[in-house]
Amino acid sequence: MQDNDNRRGQPQAKSSRKINGLVILMISVAALVVLTYRPSIERVYCDEVALEQAPDVIMLGTWWCQYCYQARRYLSDNDIDYCEYDIENSAQGEKLFNDVNGQAIPVLLIGDAVVRGFDEGKLDQLLSAIRQKS
Numbered sequence: 001m002q003d004n005d006n007r008r009g010q011p012q013a014k015s016s017r018k019i020n021g022l023v024i025l026m027i028s029v030a031a032l033v034v035l036t037y038r039p040s041i042e043r044v045y046c047d048e049v050a051l052e053q054a055p056d057v058i059m060l061g062t063w064w065c066q067y068c069y070q071a072r073r074y075l076s077d078n079d080i081d082y083c084e085y086d087i088e089n090s091a092q093g094e095k096l097f098n099d100v101n102g103q104a105i106p107v108l109l110i111g112d113a114v115v116r117g118f119d120e121g122k123l124d125q126l127l128s129a130i131r132q133k134s
Contacts, residue, residue: 041072046083046092056127057082060097061106068106071118080127 044050046058057075059082061068075082085093087105100107100114108115110126 041069041076043072044083046085046090050083053081055081055083056110056130057123058096058109059084059106060087060093060100060102060109062086062088065105067118071106071108071123074118074120074123 043063044055046055057080059068059071059075061071061084063086072084074080085096087093087097087102096109097105097107100109102116104116106118108118108123110123111130113126115122115126
């Protein structure tokens with residue numbers, strides 16, 4: 001009789017482990033979604049109209065790059081006039097990236113200066129210098 005009781009408990013234990021595994025998986029997925037959530041920012045692509053307005057910053061980046069997102073967020077939040085080339089989808093952007101020996105993204109072109117990576121302090125310093133000249 002005891003053997004029958006043990007056999008009955010085994011399917012319940014397996015079922016319980018499957019449910020626990022699914023719960024852990026669902027919690028992990030939910031945590032991943034929450035931790036990686038980034039509100040969208042409207043991207044301003046460098047086209048003829050944007051370039052005619054002589055933006056303060058030209059950014060070379062990609063859609064998936066976290067540092068590009070941070071740069072985009074900073075530029076938008078601080079009302080800095082910029083446009084962006086997606087170096088994976090724009091021949092002109094890829095050419096510019098190679099011309100300035102990009103090496104890392106984002107690359108921010110500010111006047112004659114080239115900033116590789118997102119450095120808020122450096123960006124502020126260069127923009128202040130450009131605004132003082134104007």
